[in-house]
Amino acid sequence: MSHTIEAQSIKLGYGSKVIIPEMDIVIDKPEIISIIGPNGSGKSTLLKALSRILSPLAGCVLLDGKDIHQLQPVQVAKIMAILPQTVHAPGDMTVYDLVAYGRMPYKKMFEKLDSNDQECMAAVLEATGIRQMLHRRLDSLSGGERQRAWLAMALAQEPRLLLLDEPTTYLDIHHQLELMKLVRKLHQDMQITVIMVLHDLNHAARFSQRMIAVKDGLLFADGPVEEVFTVENLRALYGVETTIMTIEQGGSSHLVCFPHDSCLKQKA
Template structure:
């Protein structure tokens, strides 16, 4: 792997949830301008890891460093200006408009001395454009389709102007068109602006297609971590999920693409 600047560095992380150890001994480095997908079966601790990286969950042991500084030595606001987190589900009040939701994305920059400024408007406009929501700015969240609503939630995270974007199962409840739309936005953000993205995904085909790096977790441990081409294999999927599978390469628009097909549950 090429030498890249490390933005987030987790060291011997132990994560606990309600007094129970969910994951232990996690070492992970997130590099600048890389899309990392975390995959693994339900309950493997991937969402918990993502929450820890977002500073929503204090690790029981070990440390997370953001560009060399301990994540928990920084203030909430400092972290919120660098890292944005999109939770798996958040019930945003349906009577808020998209513009109002976006406005909250500027909260990390607001203080007693600094209220809303023209620059905030510019950023919100830009984010609306990036997410294709300009026409929806004054619609209420309740009047949006599921895909549009998810894009609005992504827009909220982007309005924070983060260096690192953490997405927890961003496509899980969307139909195939909206899934593609959302992932296309994420990849274009990465290509155009060099955004660093870490996302938890259930859809392995999406993980392979849209990320450069895979982190595979099972039962609170990292089983594999590396570039997609090196890491992703039938053997890995078997070990992770206990599922017999085939991986084929297809060519779409001249690009070679790995496609995964689960054929049977092992041992049944």
């Protein structure tokens, strides 16, 4: 079952500072969507609004046609999971304990995990490739392993919408690729909608079906990767000239960009 999340004329900001003056977005089918744009454009602010972390100053976010802020947190948690850019947990917590937190929306206070919870946890641990790390402490894991553990916790919620804020931050290129391939596999196997903020444009182009580009708090472009990921759009977004090519890899093809000069420098 797919779920719809819709932003209707949302105005977003913090206190008196407005980041996004107005924006409309509809996400109504399982796909991988990357939100791109320069620093300070409102990418993470938009994701926070879609995930119920940030309340709009005006307008509303609808989850399956209902105001997301009028729904009970447990209702939202059974449909949507969010992995923020920065997450914290005690270093002596084990992978098992962390992933178990993902089952909380399905449990009453002080209720113990049952066989259904254990089966779900085993499945997401297997899917994220960390089943053998079940009893390891978080502070003993590498950055990539720790990110997989947090992802497993999010998946233990059995979400239909998975929101990720810069999931490859602090990871080396090997672990970035492993994580992105994992996200794609989870989307394909579970048919979940993935909405993620990404700085790496080539990751966004390779692993997404749709791109939402924002600039100065406004919706700049929204559509299939091949329509948004263009030389003209990247120039307007980032002020950088690029060359975009199609790469054939493993029987499939994807776009990549190579930045080579700044528009501002060319005009100087």
